[in-house]
Amino acid sequence: MRSYRPRSIIDSFGPIAYTGNVFSRLPDVRAPNVKVTANFASDNTAAVHPAVMAALADVNTGNAAAYGHDETTEALNIRMRAVFGNPDLRAFPVFNGSACNGLALSRMIRPYESVLSHRQAHINNDECGLPEFFTGGKLVPLDGPGAKIDPDGIGRLIESSLGHSPHTSRPKVISVTQSTELGTTYKLEDLRALRAIADRFGMFMHMDGARIANAVASLGADPAEVVRGIDILSFGGTKNGAMLAEAAVILNPALIDDFAYIHKRAGQLPSKARYVSAQLLALLTGDLWIELGAQANAMARALRNGLLAMDGIGLLYPVEANELFVTLPRAKADAVLAKGHRFYPWPNEGDDAYRLVTSYMTTQADVDAFLSDYVNA
DSSP: OEEEOOHHHHHHHOOEEEETTEEEEOOOTTSTTSOOOOBOSOGGGSOOOHHHHHHHHHHOSSOOOSTTOSHHHHHHHHHHHHHTTOTTOEEEEESOHHHHHHHHHHHHOOTTEEEEEETTSHHHHSSTTHHHHHHSOEEEEEOOGGGOOOSTTHHHHHHHHHHTTTTSOEEEEEEEESSOTTSOOOOHHHHHHHHHHHHHTTOEEEEEETTHHHHHHHHTOOHHHHTTTOSEEEEEOGGGTOSSOEEEEEOSGGGTTTHHHHHHHTTOOOTTTHHHHHHHHHHHSTTHHHHHHHHHHHHHHHHHHHHHTSTTOEEOSOOOSSEEEEEOOHHHHHHHHHTTOBOEEOGGGOTTEEEEEOOTTOOHHHHHHHHHHHHTO
């Protein structure tokens, strides 16, 4: 039986087996009678960080101006300007990452234009056509090792598209995912090379930063350098300790005008924006967001090191953030799942491929318990 991971429903309904055209339920390791030892299913499964909960309680008093005109949202903008070294940026709080991406892209393209992304990108694989729905435009998936767009050849593709106008959508945005869907990161030189191509053809750059904290921690770079050359950043908080909070961070001031209309029309303008902004502000206070990303990354490396010390395990991609993609013997993987650990098969990377994701909540004890049960499986 081949395992399949339908990403849109798996986190809600548990593991699914796929045979031919039939889906059936695998033993659900989340059933009440199964003790869960370690959860490497997703960083979305982690609880809200205590600092975020405290921040929500702190702003939950008295009246505050609505629709983003409150003091907390203004404080968030001030803090983001300092963090990203951009006095002109504007942050628009939203409820989730997919909508954040759609809003960003809809500000940068018209319906006859296109967005270039890696074919592994979340906007291409995991948003049910939302970017196309929001923009009316086209996504053009590209190849490249480690889920990163390869600058070599992208210029020729753009030239070819422009040369076939008006029959082919005009490329207008390069979208990068940082860190990527395969747990790798764009290095600063990678981003500079793509920015040079964008400048050459008069294009914008978008960054899906659902895991921006993991990327910044991994690169060890100033956050301002990580987003230099990016026009709009989808800043992620939910995977890094927030309850439900992201922000469309417009770094290019020329794109600020009219974004408020897009924000509202998409149903992503919170009437009580202080509660969304407070979550992100709590994470950005000090370096908490980076510290949480660093913790998740460290646990991913610990898990990698422990697994690679065993026989029969292969590492599919470098572990540069908080995701591991490995090959495991099927019998061993099934046995560990039966012990209550949570992780997913990843058949797109091979029949014996699995994805394991750490979060800021992952501890060394979680890693040790998983490795111990794997050895004894």
